[in-house]
Amino acid sequence: MVSQPDPLQRPPLRRVQGRSSKRRSRRPRPSPWGLVALLLAGGFLWLSRGWWWPAPPPAQMILVLGGDLAREREAAALAARRGLPVVVSGGSNPEYAHWLFEQRQGLPSHQVQLDYRARDTLSNFTSLVDDLRQARIRHALLVTSSDHMDRALLVGRIVAGSRGIHLTPVPVSCGDSCQPEGRRKVWGDGLRAALWVLSGRDLKDWAAARLPGQLGPAGGH
Template sequence: MAGYIPVRIEIATWMAPKPQAILTLGGGEKREMFAAEFAQNHPDLKIWISSGLEREKAEAIFRAAKIDLSRVHQDRKATDTVTNFTTMLARFEQEKINHIYLVTSAEHMPRATAIATMVLGSRGIAVTPVTVPSVAEAESPWRTVRDVIRSTIWIFTGWTGAEYRQDYQVTQLNDQLFGAETTHEPANTEAVNTINEPR
């Protein structure tokens, strides 16, 4: 697998030298404001937001940036960073996307990029990081290790372990060991171009 994923990413980059879509990970208003500004310079790209803001807030941000809302697609299935990618994979494959821009905060980007490399890279999708400036403290590297392990398990089994987040004791232990997960906004099924397909 160590050689397989880099080869798939290399092929994806050759097939699509420039990113074909923008993926923004939910976790705060600044990320979507940044994504809206970034999208102004890439008018031909669709914008995907994984578990982001509520419909009204998202609409206001993208309207203010004069982004056509038909470009904005919000997906509500993710509950953490690993599932930000596993839940979007089928959509990207359906759209024949081989290369994406990945938008998230500076403190979150190392872990997000590591997961994306495993999850998306294993399916032949390359990632170009676009970092949202942040003054937040850097995440523990152990969280990246944990989620790379989860991503590896997912590659072979299709299982993310996200369901255990619903167990309070497991969540408490996880937060004590690795720190709390980046907050995702509550699901809203009336979001802009909301997608909520079966996994």
Template sequence: MRGNNLKPSRRAVLLALVGILCCLGSYFPVRLAIARHFAPVPKLILVVGGTPDREQKAAQLAREYPNLDVWVSSGSSEAQQIFTKAGINQSRLYLDNRATDTVSNFTTMVDLLKQQHIPHVFLVTSDFHLARSTAIATVVFGSEGIAFTPVAAYNPYYPPESQLRMVRDVGRALLWLGTGRTGSSLKP
């Protein structure tokens, strides 16, 4: 049997690593479930910037939820005009341009959400970008117990993103958890 060729110390290390990965894999979803239980309704609209379709979808959502503020993390150059045209009061709109990529969209916003005691957000992004964004949000927001409800804006111009990009960015989000850095300077 091949499994018996492993030395007992290596087997113990391997089992410990598998145990740690299993714990991490369940830690974030459990924190998110608890957060969602205590705050079932989103308290803010967060737009993970990039394309105007996301801001248009967020403006539509802002009309449906007139008491929620809207934060746009590194949005398009048209963001303010889109919300103005949709009749959203500018006092509800916050444009934050600190993020340089999807991972930093979340890592730059998480402290602000904690400071404002926001336990649950609508997370608005494009449909092609939704899987990667929710994976990153699971790590970054999940680590802080901030629930999110994904909302997809239809964008016919982009194909779904690759699994490799998702794995890379989840790894960068985990790096941020351990070091406070996202590794954005390492991206190609």
């Protein structure tokens, strides 16, 4: 008599190696350009509040960007006329600055602050902006050379504008030594400023690796 297989006993299942009937969908890798566009859109929405903020009070201080002694001389004369405090970012050596502001213009030492943390135009603002906000500064006169003003004002209005600080330009004539800056250099630093507002960091190295040629050479003062 032939035994019948027990219907309750199923043969062991075997795993068959092969392609699944459903292909796993691969997630597309995000494009760095899409990330940059998103950062820019959000950044400019945020930074624009410095432009539509309520009307600022009269100027409360003078911010002079180092890189040319003529800027410091103009700021010293302006401070003497207006009686405003001065912050010099990345300027001349302390000996010359003390002579110019205190001895030549007769300003008291407490009216002048020398700050040497800045390395370039962006850090002129990022190194100081939170200190200015804590001091309740809402309006500053920005002193720099006329050929540097476009880039400095763009960066400053992004960085300082993100903290609600208004900047009024005071260009200093550069005469025969003027070196007009290209649009790439101006907007390259503007992009760095927007990324700093969003991330709190200078992403120049990150951007240079992913956007070669888009950011001009790092601008000085």
